Amino acid sequence: MSLPLKNVPTADHQNTSPQVAPASTLLDLGGVSKTFGNVQALSGLNARIGTGEFVTVVGPSGCGKSTLFNIVAGLEEPDDGAGIQFRGQSCKARDLLGNVSFMPQQDLLLPWRTVIDNAILAIEMEGMPKAEARALALKMLPEFGLAGFEKQYPNQLSGGMRQRVALMRTFLFKRDLMLLDEPFGALDALTRTMMQRWLLDVWQKHNRTILFITHDVDEAIFLGDRVLVVTARPGKIKLELPVNLPRPRGAELVTSPEFISLKRTLLEAIEEESMKSFQATTGH
Amino acid sequence: MKSRSWQSADVYWGVAGAVLLVVLWEGAVRAFDLPAYILPGILEILVSMVDLQSTLMDATWMTVMEAVSGYVIGSACGILLAVILTLIPTLKRWCLPAAIAINSVPVVAYAPLVLLWFGMGAESKIVMVSLAVGFTVFLSALTGLDQANRKSIDLLRSFGANPLMIIWRLKLPAALPLIASAMRVSTTRSMIVAIVTEMLGAYGGLGWVIYQATLQIDFVQVWAAIFAASLVSLIFFGAVSMIERKVIFWR
Numbered sequence: 440m441s442l443p444l445k446n447v448p449t450a451d452h453q454n455t456s457p458q459v460a461p462a463s464t465l466l467d468l469g470g471v472s473k474t475f476g477n478v479q480a481l482s483g484l485n486a487r488i489g490t491g492e493f494v495t496v497v498g499p500s501g502c503g504k505s506t507l508f509n510i511v512a513g514l515e516e517p518d519d520g521a522g523i524q525f526r527g528q529s530c531k532a533r534d535l536l537g538n539v540s541f542m543p544q545q546d547l548l549l550p551w552r553t554v555i556d557n558a559i560l561a562i563e564m565e566g567m568p569k570a571e572a573r574a575l576a577l578k579m580l581p582e583f584g585l586a587g588f589e590k591q592y593p594n595q596l597s598g599g600m601r602q603r604v605a606l607m608r609t610f611l612f613k614r615d616l617m618l619l620d621e622p623f624g625a626l627d628a629l630t631r632t633m634m635q636r637w638l639l640d641v642w643q644k645h646n647r648t649i650l651f652i653t654h655d656v657d658e659a660i661f662l663g664d665r666v667l668v669v670t671a672r673p674g675k676i677k678l679e680l681p682v683n684l685p686r687p688r689g690a691e692l693v694t695s696p697e698f699i700s701l702k703r704t705l706l707e708a709i710e711e712e713s714m715k716s717f718q719a720t721t722g723h
Numbered sequence: 724m725k726s727r728s729w730q731s732a733d734v735y736w737g738v739a740g741a742v743l744l745v746v747l748w749e750g751a752v753r754a755f756d757l758p759a760y761i762l763p764g765i766l767e768i769l770v771s772m773v774d775l776q777s778t779l780m781d782a783t784w785m786t787v788m789e790a791v792s793g794y795v796i797g798s799a800c801g802i803l804l805a806v807i808l809t810l811i812p813t814l815k816r817w818c819l820p821a822a823i824a825i826n827s828v829p830v831v832a833y834a835p836l837v838l839l840w841f842g843m844g845a846e847s848k849i850v851m852v853s854l855a856v857g858f859t860v861f862l863s864a865l866t867g868l869d870q871a872n873r874k875s876i877d878l879l880r881s882f883g884a885n886p887l888m889i890i891w892r893l894k895l896p897a898a899l900p901l902i903a904s905a906m907r908v909s910t911t912r913s914m915i916v917a918i919v920t921e922m923l924g925a926y927g928g929l930g931w932v933i934y935q936a937t938l939q940i941d942f943v944q945v946w947a948a949i950f951a952a953s954l955v956s957l958i959f960f961g962a963v964s965m966i967e968r969k970v971i972f973w974r
Contacts, residue, residue, distance in 0.1 A: 512881045537883025547875050550973035551896045561882040564892070592973060612882060 465490045465615055465648050466511065469522035472673070473506050473515070480506040481517070482673035488650055490615065493642060495651045495659040497705065498669030498677075499713040501720075504652050507674065508620050511650065512541040526615070540612040544621045546605035548593040554604050555580075555589040561612035576611060582641065583607045599630040606638070610645065619651045623658070632690065635661055639688060656705050657693055660684075666701075668708045671716035678708045760942045768946045775947055778932065783951050786928040789845050790917040790959070793852020797913075798906055800853065801860030809868040809894065810886055819865070826862065830855040831919050838924045848920045848928070855916045856909040863905035867898025900974055903967040910959045918952060 466488040473481040480503035488494050498504055509515040510523075513535035517523070523530055525538065540561070548557045558579075559572035567575075580586045583603045593601055602622055609617060623631045635658060642649060653659050659666045660682055668678040684697060692698055745765055751757065752764040759767070772779060808815040834851060841847035871894045879889050921930025929952050936944035 509877075512877075514877050514881060536880060539881065541878065541881040543874055543878060545874065547872070547878050549875075549893070549896065551899075551971075560879075560892070564879070564882050564884050564888050594973060 463490045463527075464488070464524070465492075465526060466650075467522075467524040468511075469524075471507070471510060471521040471523070472518045473503070473510065474518055479673035481510075482675050484669075484675045486667060486676055488616070488648060490648055491646055493639075493649045493651065493662055493664045494667060495653060495663035495665070496667045496669060497653055497656060497659045497709060498674065499671050499709065499716045500654065501716060502669045502671055502712065503674030504669055505620065507669070508541075508618055508650075508652060511535065511616075512539055512618055513537070538614055539616045539618055540609045540614040541618045542605055542609040542620065542622055544624060546593075546601045548601055548604055550593050552592075553589060554585060554591050554593070554596070557593065557604050558607045558611055560608055565612070572611075576607070579607060579611065583610075584637070599626055599634060602626060602634065606641075610641065610647075615648055617647050617649045619649060621652050621654065624654070631655075631658070636688075636690070638662065639686070643686070656702055656709065660698060660701050660705065661688060661693060666705060668705065668712070671712045671719065677712060678705075680705060760940065763943045763946055767943055768950060771943045772947045772950060775944060779929075779947060779951050782927060782929045782932045782948065783955055785845065786848075786914070786917050786921065786930065786952070787955055787959075789848035789921075789928065790852055790913040792845075793849040793917065794856050794909060794913040796849065797853035797856030798860045798909070801857040802864050802902060804857075805861050805864035805868055805898075806890060806895070808865060809890065815865075822858065822861065826858040830858070830916060834920050834923050838920070843924045843926055848917050848925070851920045852913045852916050856906075856913050859909050859912065860902060860905045863901045864898055867901035868894045870901070871897040900971050903971055907960065907963050907967055910963045911956050914952060914956045914959065 464487050466486075468484060468486045471481055471484040472479070484507065486494075496504055496507070506515065510517050510532050513532050516532045523532060523535075525535060549560070552560070555573055555576050558576045559567075559569070562572050562575070563569060577589060580589060583606065585600065585603060585607070588596070588600065593604070596604070602625075606619075606622065609619070623634050626634060639662060651659075651662060653662075663682050666678075666680045666682060667676050668680070669675070670677040680701065682701060684692060684695075684701075748762075749765050752762055808818060830851060833854065834847075837850050837854075838847050841850050868890070871889075875893055875897075876889055879893055884892070917928070918930035918933070921928040922934045925931040929948050932948045933945050936942070936948065
């Protein structure tokens with residue numbers, strides 16, 4: 440655990456508009472590769488995430504997106520030769536442990552903890568006294584649509600609410616970089632659109648940097664400042680597509696010509712990669 | 724949901740089963756005119772339980788004290804040992820085969836040695852019960868601690884948690900259902916081990932009463948002691964089950 444990275448104030452307090460080109464690079468990945476046995480998951484992946492940016496990542500299934508996230512979360516080390524820079528400092532992946540707020544695909548709520556206690560799990564482990572953490576979380580509940588649910592247990596909640604508790608846990612763990620791995624993947628289409636708009640609101644209010652994995656192209660464009668398309672395995676960045684759509688974004692955006700044209704570009708790129716990974720697995 | 728249905732229907736069936744057993748028992752004794760040394764009548768046993776009230780109460784109190792002390796000590800040691808071995812995987816690889824080897828022999832086999840080392844008093848019974856309960860709880864706890872979701876562990880690590888925090892906040896609660904079921908089974912086991920050890924050498928307790936009564940060919944008294952033991956075992960089992968349902972509410 441590298442101490443210099445810790446306790447640096449987060450971007451929360453700065454009031455930079457996400458529309459403005461990011462002033463500084465928060466995370467810089469250079470030549471990141473990862474091999475498991477004889478499977479190469481990532482091969483020379485380069486990416487740069489600016490402070491305050493919302494970057495979405497799409498790609499065919501099994502393209503190493505999750506491997507990328509595990510590396511950025513600090514859970515796995517990339518192969519030798521990779522260069523990771525966080526806030527301008529070179530570091531190992533494991534130095535990122537505790538410096539990135541990570542939300543995996545499943546909500547992973549603890550069934551023996553109430554909504555409020557699940558939400559404070561991360562900050563409680565940081566050492567914040569429980570009472571103080573609860574008071575902080577209680578104030579945030581309405582914003583996450585969970586007012587009045589603080590004493591409920593996860594098995595009493597709907598999928599959308601569970602996902603919001605998990606998001607609240609991620610937001611309360613104040614770190615410059617938030618990693619969200621298909622957080623809405625398991626939700627029905629209607630709930631998902633609601634959650635996407637809500638996430639944009641919360642993100643703009645809190646001014647975080649978000650790296651967001653999805654397999655849904657609409658979601659990638661609707662949310663992102665930039666969309667990164669990952670190639671079929673071994674994964675690297677195939678396409679980097681800036682999304683210059685105005686914010687705040689409303690539901691009508693998805694039918695606008697600009698949106699459709701971006702979607703066409705993305706679909707073509709992904710289609711090509713999906714074919715590759717399909718052929719690789721079927722042997723044609 | 725499960726516990727509610729258990730409370731209503733299953734209790735009636737259980738009571739009905741017990742009544743049927745009593746009727747069959749008493750019926751068999753009267754129909755075949757069985758002598759008391761084969762099978763005394765239930766009424767006779769109950770009357771003797773009242774007559775022997777003070778002897779039985781003392782003996783039951785002693786056995787319960789031994790069983791519960793051993794139960795608490797054994798459970799605590801079992802859980803603690805499992806936590807330590809989970810924190811130090813190398814130690815776990817060293818100790819687990821030995822633990823399984825010791826556990827594969829019925830604990831009662833160690834009773835003569837334990838009596839030799841700890842004497843005829845309550846200490847030897849408490850040690851025996853601790854051993855029996857301890858190993859059961861230890862092995863279940865070890866399995867339970869290993870069962871925590873890999874992804875949940877990774878999530879906690881990403882929050883900067885150290886191994887101790889992961890044990891306390893995630894692995895131990897996740898292991899509770901398995902630990903609790905081992906502790907539930909261990910309630911009756913602790914009574915059995917306490918009684919059997921008392922039979923092998925003691926100054927009091929239900930096992931001692933049974934042994935003495937057998938020597939005196941007083942089989943009604945043997946049955947009276949067995950009834951007292953069953954009753955106490957049932958209460959112990961019921962109490963622990965109730966606590967289990969309260970503590971592990973999320974299942």
